[in-house]
Amino acid sequence: MNSFSPPSSLGPVDAVIAALRALLGDRLSTNDAIRQQHGRGEDTTTPTLPDAVAFAKTTAEVSEILRLCHQHEVPVTPFGAGTSLEGHVNPVRAGITLDLSHMTGILEVNAEDMDCLIEPGVTRQQLNEFLRDQGLFFPVDPGSVCTIGGMCATRASGTNAVRYGTIRENVLGLEVVLADGRVIHTGGRTRKGANGYDLTRLFIGSEGTLGVITRIRLRLHGIPEATSAAVCQFPTLADAVNSVITVMQLGIPVARIELLDEVQMAACIAYSKLEGYAPVPTLFLEFHGTEAGVTEQASAVEAITADHNGSGFAWAREAETRNRLWKARHDAYWAGIAYRPGKRGITTDVCVPISRLAEALLGAKADIEASGFEAPIVGHVGDGNFHTIILVEENNADEMERAWALDRKIVQRALDLGGTCSGEHGIGLGKREFLETEHGMEAIAVMRSLKTTLDPKGILNPGKMFRN
Amino acid sequence: MNSFSPPSSLGPVDAVIAALRALLGDRLSTNDAIRQQHGRGEDTTTPTLPDAVAFAKTTAEVSEILRLCHQHEVPVTPFGAGTSLEGHVNPVRAGITLDLSHMTGILEVNAEDMDCLIEPGVTRQQLNEFLRDQGLFFPVDPGSVCTIGGMCATRASGTNAVRYGTIRENVLGLEVVLADGRVIHTGGRTRKGANGYDLTRLFIGSEGTLGVITRIRLRLHGIPEATSAAVCQFPTLADAVNSVITVMQLGIPVARIELLDEVQMAACIAYSKLEGYAPVPTLFLEFHGTEAGVTEQASAVEAITADHNGSGFAWAREAETRNRLWKARHDAYWAGIAYRPGKRGITTDVCVPISRLAEALLGAKADIEASGFEAPIVGHVGDGNFHTIILVEENNADEMERAWALDRKIVQRALDLGGTCSGEHGIGLGKREFLETEHGMEAIAVMRSLKTTLDPKGILNPGKMFRN
Known part of the structure; x- marks a missing residue:
């Protein structure tokens, strides 16, 4: 379920680290504590350490970091606030973790068009604080202090999605740095367009495996009367x-x-x-x-x-x-985690058609009760999406095995009911096998071909989304 | 503006025609009248004739048609109702026109989940007629009797988009036949998902250049109280x-x-x-x-x-x-066309941020008045999208040249105002140069790389979207 290859850089990481130190100064860190902070998100995956962490401040820096890593075939794992629940930020093949949390510029707010242009490290809380005086708000609200870049990468949603849509419906355009350092601009400022392939939606939900998002044009909404x-x-x-x-x-x-x-x-x-x-x-x-x-x-x-x-x-x-x-x-x-101090949570994230919600949710509840685990249930039920937070002792291998079995049972039922393995948390490491079950291997082959096209050396967040 | 390569098949079309006749019987036509009906849409492009027209009835037939054309490197131009205003259906390199208008099955309506599964030849009028008794409707409504498959392919919208979104927001999933005949399923039945690359949105708006849509799962809406x-x-x-x-x-x-x-x-x-x-x-x-x-x-x-x-x-x-x-x-x-009998229309389709709508629309009006053309203006102005229908004598080369110059002027102003060359009609043949201006050549290169990945032999609707 949760296994992956041991750390092993694809290429000569030392040369990249030296070049990045020249580029970034003390914003390139090989400090142990910093590397450990970037070893995993909020989930129960096994942490892995990057060789170094690069804190970028500009698109030009991101471009240069990717160009160097591409040249030397060194893996790059993008990192926002580190709140992933599916192992997205684990640098499972070491290399460079690219931390974008310092890119916090709010570059434009166009109140009359209800849009804004921001850098990826801005959190929704920061943006809404900034917008409040203008009578506008940004509705997408996952249950964490996460970056909006990370939200784009994982196709996040939250409590308001039932009315305002997910991040997918609230992004007008992106600036993206490709694996080799090229910079592209997708989408635009208009509310709609029949203007070429939808590159914006291709990068949203691509989990850092196709490119690194460096600017985001968001759709905003008026604070209701x-x-x-x-x-x-x-x-x-x-x-x-x-x-x-x-x-x-x-x-x-x-x-x-x-x-x-x-x-x-x-x-x-x-x-x-x-x-x-x-x-x-x-x-x-x-x-x-x-x-x-x-x-x-x-x-x-x-x-x-x-x-x-x-x-x-x-x-x-x-x-x-x-x-x-x-x-x-x-x-x-x-609150769920704190309910049993010392435990961590394995979080399911299924989403089903609304008519199957009772079956999915009450079925999950019965499975939890039969399992003996404590697992709070909370959900964005208007979208058919709910989470169970299975509370586990992380170091108890037997308990972990039983917890993963419970997780698989809840996900499989949702799939059987026409649902998805992930409503909003993404695939990462944790849901790769279910992605295959859900879409079938022909569709997975198409996804893989897109990955190979945009990242031929496989340096961008390797090991995520697909089982290798 | 409006030029393209002369008809020249890439491969041995006769072998394909023979095989398709065996497959489809009299649903494979080389009749002149049928070919002429498939020579262009409702626009002012120069018609070109396919070598044959194949009327498919099933996904399996579409798959076999594409497999054969792929094998023999024969171009395939998908065709719905033939209402394109941008030359999408012109078989500019001849080959097979794949007419999907006989695939009119409404396969499922799930009233309790407000979704349905249809074949691509269903029109919005047919679907809404079918749905009426169930208190549901499908809101996306271009100003023509077009197929919903064609609407998906061109990322269509219409008068309700300001409230209900475009086709992009109203498709949950697709069945798509790839260039080589493989069949994939994208999306699903849930309202949201963070479950892999957004293949659904990749095919929506791809104008028949990446695959042929054979089934569509649509989101429906309750008829308002x-x-x-x-x-x-x-x-x-x-x-x-x-x-x-x-x-x-x-x-x-x-x-x-x-x-x-x-x-x-x-x-x-x-x-x-x-x-x-x-x-x-x-x-x-x-x-x-x-x-x-x-x-x-x-x-x-x-x-x-x-x-x-x-x-x-x-x-x-x-x-x-x-x-x-x-x-x-x-x-x-x-009505615009009938206003001056014997004329045809060159239709612009710009869309701008709402704050620039007055500038874009009044500027276009001034340009029209200065040009001496009659050109009704009509638009989905809540989205910032409007059309000018420049009435032209199609056989008057000088008039056509001046009309295209007016078209270019209106589009360029919209681009200068942060807008797009196409709000809903698509790129086709007519807007290829503007696609480049709008997105930049780096983004165009990414789009082209996706095209090459999914259609390596370039058989799917060649000559559209990109200038070769």
Whole structure:
């Protein structure tokens, strides 16, 4: 499941390190602590160390780093905030880790066109802080402080995707440095275009294996006139899931509809000090629109939840209360981990058609209960996407084996229901075998041929996406 | 601008024709009339004839046709309804035209997940007729009776894109036959996924140059609870355009906002017998939502148009009146052509950021007036996209030259304003030089490398997208 080749550079890394030191000065590090910080993300993969970490500040530097690594056939692993849950940032064949977190420029904000141009190291939190005074926001919000470059690379989404789409729908164009150092520009500033192959979408979700993203033109959205949030609690998980299915099938344009099972809710109550809520299956909801529209949506959803034995809505009317609620939701992963100190999480990320959500989610719950593991469930259920965070003792080989078996069972059921192995976390190391099952080997062969075309020496994030 | 290589097959077309006749029987035609029907689309390109036309009915047939053509290096030009405005369907190097218009199966409708699986020859009109009883609709609506396969190939959009997105946002997955006959499946049934390279988006907009689309899984939408349409007329084009810009910048979720200048309006009044309207700059509007939401949107837009000297809204409340109005809008191209009998249209398709729409559109209007041509203007202005239909005598070489010069001027201005040469019609033969200007030769080189990877013998729709 989780194995990969031992570190072994493809080429003469020392020559590259010397050249990069000349280029970057002390932004090229071979320090052990720095290398260890870049050994893995937030997942349970086995860390591997790069030979050196290069902190780039400009596109020209990224280009030169890639040109050198390409020339010497040295692997390059792009790195943002290191929050991957699927082993994307592990430099499994050593070489250079290319850290883009210092590229934090917000280069343009065009309020009248609702777009902006940023560097890849900007986080969504930084961008939204910057935008607030202009009445604009960027909606894509994974549950971590991650870079927007990393979000592009992994085709991220989050709680708002049900209304505003994922990062795929919110990027207008990219600047990308290719494996050999060439720089290209994709997309443009318009909302649509029938203007050539969709290179933007090709790089989004390519997980650093086809090129390195150095600039991103994002689509922004106006802060809605009215926003209200609510919490609704249910006696059973089935009641909560069936409420979600009905809301989605009626086409009510909720901005957010998030489910937490009783284990996740208990974890969040403890971690985020959420007072007044019971550790039972719960929906967190948000409505965006005009004052009248928000009221209308909320009363429609409240009626549906009442039909499914939901409590009345507990309203979070003030911005401060809302922010606390959504902070708790975004911290759900950390709350899950903290629920059993010393454990780490193996996180599944399946996504299914909405009509199969009850089957997928209740099936996963039954599997978890049969397994004996504790595994909070939390999800962007409006999109049919949910996570189980299987809590494991990382050093217990037997437990890890059983946990991976549980993970595989949950993923396979989702695939059998017409779903995908990854709604938003990506393939990385952890989901490579499922990528094959899901798309079939003919489609995988096409993906591989694109990889070979754009990165003929295989230096870009080798070992990820495909089993070699 | 509009030149291309003379017909010359790459390989032994006779052998392919013999094999295809054995495969397809009388669905392989070398009849002159049939070949002429497949010589060009609705544009002003010089028709060229295929050696034969193959009418496929199944994926297996498409696969076998491509396998044979690949083996013998015979060009293949995919063909849907033949409504291209950019020369996409011209078999400029002869060979086989692969007509997919007989593949009209609607294979699945999953009402509870709001998706469906169709064959590429289905038109949007056929699909919506089929869906009506289920309370669902497919929103992407180019102004022609075109096939959905062709819409995928050209990344089409239409009047609803401002609210529902283009075909790019409404396709969940594809079945594609590759140049050598291999069949792949892309995407899936879920609303989102971080599951490998985005092959779906790679084929959407690839204009038949990377593969032939044989099945399409579409995202559908619920027919809104309430719909209302209105017409608003203005003393000047600037007033109409500035109304649109304000509506979009305020984020009012109009379902449709379409502009017709006074020439286009005169043509539509004559062609579609639109009574009660004056030949002045006009907006056609539609609002979707709940009863209350529609009222709220409409009154907000009405106030904006009043600020810009618009007439009060003329409401089209009954479905029949609405349908007549939108039929007239969809027939705008035909109305434009019919406005001066015997002429054909050279159609521009620029799209710009909304803040530059006034500059782009009023600039185009001034260029048209200076040129002496009649050229109705009509556009999906909520997306920043508009068309000028330059009416020309096709056999007057001097007039054609001057018309192409006008076309180039309008496109170049849009590019200078951060726009694109094609919002929805595609590149085909007509916009190849602008594709280079717009993206730069480094990005074009990447596109070409993808083409070479997926179609190494260059048999798929040769001569399109790229200048050779």
